Amino acid sequence: MIIVKLKKDKEKKIKNGYLWIFKDEIFEITGEKKDGEICNVFSSNFEFIGKGIFSKSSNITVKILSLNDEDINEDFFYKKFFKALKIRTNFGNSYRFFHAEADGIPGLIIDKYEKFLVVQFRNKGVENKKSEILSALIRVFKEDIKGIYERSDFETSSQENLDRNTGLLYGENPPDRFIIEEEGIKYIVDIKNGQKTGFFFDQRKNRVYIRQFSKDAIGLDAYSYTGGFALNMAKYGAKKVVAVDKDEYALELLKENAKLNGVEIETVYDDVEHYLDNTEYQFNLMMLDPPSLIKKKTERLKGVQIFKKISELGIKKLDNYGILSLCSCAYQADISLLIEALRRSVENEGIMLQSLDIITQSNDHPWILQIPESLYLKCFWVRVIK
Structure with missing residues (x-):
């Protein structure tokens, strides 16, 4: 010990x-x-x-x-999972079931896709307890799940010599692709090959929020992945929607998602900055949701510069009174950093940025007031007045 x-x-x-x-x-x-x-x-x-x-x-x-002197065993995990399930009653059949520190077990991520669970073991401690964790999950869900699949192939700077396992842990192998539904929109998900565990549940609130601006809009979903924002724009009345990403496979899924939901979306395989530099379109609704750009506090200055450049390019392609959302999925890129990047992106341009809202991660990704690092996703919504 x-x-x-x-x-x-x-x-x-x-x-x-x-x-x-x-x-x-x-x-x-x-x-x-x-x-x-x-x-x-x-x-x-x-x-x-x-x-x-x-x-x-x-x-x-x-x-x-x-904080108690108790054994870290199957019963310990069962109690944590039972509590996590109890506070997730309003998310349908697909959601983040367990969110690491915010649910009481650092390094353990579990997403629920209909009748399947997808698990990530993100530190050696939870990896060592894999069998107890699996037994506890089976006890909690019983016949409500068909299988448990591992996706521990994430990028990390950890030196803990973690296994990069993927594959079936329990029950049936999930299908290569299957359909989930979130807030009335259907998504084809590939939990075996998609990014993270296959889908970004944390953006649920923002996907719903964008709907109010979508009617008759010309919208851009930049860093679109499989089209969460593009689908919501198109479904709620946008005249035209463009989705840009550098993941060809994700764009293929996006096209299938568009057919599934009966909407039209123009997909573009390109670097977002290059696209914004060269497109002839003018938009009036734009989502800029880049991947995590900074990992350390020492990278904050670099982060301001990166977000500034993305915002500057985006705002140039936005009409007067257009709506822009700039998102950060890194704890170190906080609200103050986004404000600074946005403010500096319009320096000397005579442009006013009117704050509309700041929206954080979906409630199935809880953040704890005593653990600031558990608040990682922030989306700053502004109206661009030229």
């Missing part, structure tokens, strides 16, 4: 709900230092603080699982 003793007063934040312990907050570590092992954490006065996942390879040395 690994024992972690904290420096003086470093237990206070844990008791208040912030569950990460950094290297420089630790006084002493005893026991064999192995990535993914369960450790006991004590204060400087030897008060028991909690149990967590130990990582010698990360600046975040411990991620707390429980």
Whole structure:
């Protein structure tokens, strides 16, 4: 057993709900230092603080699982899963079922697609507990699921020597493609080969929000993936919708999604910046939802420059009074960074950016006030007045 003793007063934040312990907050570590092992954490006065996942390879040395002295076993996971299911009653049959720290287990992501679960094990601790996690999931869902599939082939900078497994873990193999429905729109999903686990459930609120601006619009869905925003624009009355992405396979699924929903969408395989530089279209509704661009606090200045350039190009192609949404899916690219990027994108242009709304991730991706890092998705909606 690994024992972690904290420096003086470093237990206070844990008791208040912030569950990460950094290297420089630790006084002493005893026991064999192995990535993914369960450790006991004590204060400087030897008060028991909690149990967590130990990582010698990360600046975040411990991620707390429980403030109680309890076994981290199948029953522990069952209780976490039961609680997660209880607060997800209004999302239909497809949604994020478990969202890592925000649901109490760092590094564990589980998405539900109709009768199938797709799981990611994102640290060595949850990877080590895979069998207990699977048993607990089967207990919670019983006959409500047909199969559990693993998609742990994500990109990471972790040095924990994680397995990059994909494949069936339990029950039936999911079909290569199947259809889910979200807020009245159908999507073809490929959970085996698509990005992340196949679909971006976190943008649900923004996909609904864009509908109010869609009637008679000429809309652009930039970084479109399989067309979540494009489909909503087209379904809710847009005159023309263009979707741009560099993922050819995603664009093929987008075309199938358009047929499935009885709408027309022009798809363009291109780099978004190159497209905006060269298109002759003028839009009055635009979604800019780039992939995660910055990972570290030290990259914030670079992030402002990147978002500024994207916004500048987009605003040039927007009509007067057009609606623009700029999204960030990185914690470090926060609201203040988006505001700065947008403000600087229209410097000396005599353009006013009127704030309409700031919308965060869907409620099946909860964020915890005591864990700022759990708020990662922000979309800033503005009206561009030229």
